[in-house]
Structure formats: structure tokens, C-alpha cells
Amino acid sequence: MLSRSDVAAEGELKDRVVHLSRVAKVVKGGRRFSFSAVVVVGDGQGRVGYGLGKANEVPEAIRKGVERAKASMVEVPIINGSVPHEITGKYGAARVFLKPAGSGTGVIAGGAVRAVMEAVGVRDILTKCIGTNNPHNVVKATFEGLKGLRTQKQILKKLGKANSAEEEEQSQEES
Numbered sequence: 001m002l003s004r005s006d007v008a009a010e011g012e013l014k015d016r017v018v019h020l021s022r023v024a025k026v027v028k029g030g031r032r033f034s035f036s037a038v039v040v041v042g043d044g045q046g047r048v049g050y051g052l053g054k055a056n057e058v059p060e061a062i063r064k065g066v067e068r069a070k071a072s073m074v075e076v077p078i079i080n081g082s083v084p085h086e087i088t089g090k091y092g093a094a095r096v097f098l099k100p101a102g103s104g105t106g107v108i109a110g111g112a113v114r115a116v117m118e119a120v121g122v123r124d125i126l127t128k129c130i131g132t133n134n135p136h137n138v139v140k141a142t143f144e145g146l147k148g149l150r151t152q153k154q155i156l157k158k159l160g161k162a163n164s165a166e167e168e169e170q171s172q173e174e175s
Contacts, residue, residue, distance in 0.1 A: 012043070013041050013042065013043050013070065014041070014042060014043075014044065014119065015039055015040065015041045015062075015066050015069065015119075016039065016040050016041075016115045016118070016119055017037055017038070017039055017062055017065075018038040018039065018040055018050075018111070018112050018115045018116075018135050018139055019037070019038040019112070019135035019136070020035065020036075020037045020038075020058065020061070020062075021035065021036050021037075022034075022035055023035070023036060033056075034054060034055065034056050034061075035054070035055060035056070035057065035058050035061040036052060036053065036054045036061060037052070037053045037054075037058070037061040037062045037064075037065045038050065038051075038052055038065065038112075038135055038136055038139060039051050039052075039053060039062060039065030039066050039068075039069050040069060040115045040116050040119045040139065041066055041069035041070055041073070041119060042116075042118075042119025042120045042121065043121070044119070044120070044121035045121050046075060046076045046077065046078050046120060046121055047073050047074070047075055047076070047120070048073065048074060048076060048116060048119050048120040048143075048146070049068075049069040049070060049071070049072040049073035049074065050068075050069050050072060050116070050139050050140075050143060051064070051065040051066065051067065051068025051069035051070075051071070051072060052065055052068060052136070053065030053066070053067070053068060074143065074146065074147055076120050076146045076149060077149050077150070077151045077154070078120070078121060078122060079100075079151065080103065080124075081103065081121075081122065081123035081124050082100040082101055082122060082123070082124045082125055083098055083099075083100050083122065083125060083146075083149055084100065084149055084150065084151050084152070085100065085149070085150075086098065086099045086100065087145045087148050087149060088145060089141040089142055089143065089144035089145025089146070089147075089148070090141055090144060091137050091140040091141035091143075091144050092132070092134075092137045092140075092141075093131040093132040093134075093137065094129065094130075094131050094132045094134065094137035094138050094140070094141040095129070095130035095131045095141060096113055096127060096128070096129055096130070096138060096141040096142045096145055097127060097128040097130065098125060098126075098127050098142075098145050098146075099125065099126040099127070100124070100125065100126075101124040101125050101126045102124060103124055104124065105124040105125070105126070106123070106124060107122065107123070107124070107125055107127075108125065108126045108127060109125065109127040110127070110129050110133070110138075111135070112129075112133075112135040112138040112139050112142070113127045113129060113138060113139075113142050115139075116139060116142045116143070116146070117142075120146070
């Protein structure tokens with residue numbers, strides 16, 4: 001039987017439960033339990049999303065989280081298996097510092113950040129969680145950092161220097 005990660009190797013999305021919590025609501029007859037799940041979904045090729053699912057049973061909560069994660073997918077630039085530059089993502093009290101690493105370093109990250117990095121397809125990165133370690137806020141801070149990543153070409157294009165950079169390369173090749 002194929003597991004979810006085996007299916008993802010064939011080009012589909014793989015999902016990972018970052019945090020699962022049981023919540024109790026006290027009613028007249030006793031306690032009513034429900035579950036909430038923070039889920040990260042990625043294709044391993046630079047696309048990743050996260051979602052929060054809540055339900056009375058665990059599988060249903062995970063399914064809802066996966067649906068919301070698929071709806072919130074973002075594109076992340078990856079260069080040589082790492083991020084293009086250093087960045088700090090901020091959300092609430094959570095701060096997540098992302099730093100590119102050399103080939104062969106691996107994913108140096110805590111639980112929630114590691115799940116996001118593996119889902120997006122980053123192989124080499126150094127990270128540090130600063131402030132809170134609440135998985136909800138850490139995942140959101142990681143996404144804020146990933147959304148802020150830009151490649152060198154994107155920055156040059158935004159500055160209007162994309163054409164001038166290409167002209168410099170051509171003039172250097174001619175001489």
C-alpha cells in the first residue's frame with residue numbers, strides 16, 4: 001500500500017500535520033471534545049500552503065486542514081536547494097530567521113519550520129525561531145518570510161535594470 005509521501009514522489013502534493021490538539025468544551029452533561037489540526041501541503045518544487053482544520057474527529061480535521069492548505073498555496077523561489085537570501089518572517093510574537101546554507105548542510109530547523117521547509121522542497125537551510133514556539137504562529141511567520149523572498153532577477157526587473165544588466169553581460173562577452 002502506498003503512503004501519502006510515496007504518492008507525493010509521483011508529482012502530487014504531500015501533506016504533513018504540524019500540530020494536532022484536542023479541545024474540550026464543558027457542557028451540562030460533561031465534556032465535548034473536538035480537534036484542530038495545523039497542516040502544511042507542498043509539492044517539493046517550490047509551492048507550499050498551510051491550513052487549519054477543526055472537527056469532532058481527527059481525520060475530518062486533517063482533511064479540512066488539507067483543503068484550506070491547498071487553497072492557500074504560494075510560490076517560493078528556490079536556488080540550488082536553498083533560499084536566495086536571508087530573511088526574517090514575523091507574525092505575532094513569532095519571529096523565524098531563514099538563512100541560506102551550503103550544499104549538504106540539510107534542514108536545520110525545529111518542528112513547525114522543518115515541516116514547511118520539507119514540504120516546499122528546500123534541502124539546505126539554517127533557521128531559528130525567536131519569541132514564541134506556538135506552532136500556529138511559527139508556521140504563519142515562516143510563510144511571511146517565504147513570501148518576502150525574491151531572486152536577483154526579480155529585484156533587477158522591479159528596479160528597471162533588467163535590460164541594463166543583460167547589456168553589461170553582452171558587452172563584457174564582446175570585449
